[in-house]
Amino acid sequence: MNIQIYGSKKNFDTKKAERYFKERKISYQYIDIHEYGISKSIFEAAKRCLPVETMIDRKAKAYQALYMDYIDESKREDTLFENPSLFMTPIVRNGKAFTLGYCPDIWQEWN
Numbered sequence: 001m002n003i004q005i006y007g008s009k010k011n012f013d014t015k016k017a018e019r020y021f022k023e024r025k026i027s028y029q030y031i032d033i034h035e036y037g038i039s040k041s042i043f044e045a046a047k048r049c050l051p052v053e054t055m056i057d058r059k060a061k062a063y064q065a066l067y068m069d070y071i072d073e074s075k076r077e078d079t080l081f082e083n084p085s086l087f088m089t090p091i092v093r094n095g096k097a098f099t100l101g102y103c104p105d106i107w108q109e110w111n
Helices: 012-023 040-049 061-065 073-082 104-110
Strands: 003-007 028-032 091-094 097-100
Touching: 003 012, 012 028, 012 104, 040 073, 040 091, 040 097, 091 104, 097 104
Parallel strands: 003 028
Antiparallel strands: 003 091, 091 097
8 A cells, every 4th residue: 555645734634544544554655735735646636536626625714815616617626726725634545546534434445
């Protein structure tokens, strides 16, 4: 398994995801999505598994600051990619499989 956790230091579900993998002694790579963002290729791969609308954190401060409710759907994807603070976290990746949020049932199947 090659686990990557794209998360936020302040997000409770990100901390739970890290704890899940630590407790099972499964190595993972943590990427602070707010600091480093997400690469275009990873974003494109994630879109195949997760709808873009579910990746948007509607409770984020940036959501209202960028007037996301009023942005045309065709531009929402670009706005999300350009503003990593809009991502819902954690996004957990194992190869071509992605999950959004705390999903221990799915992660267990990855073993």
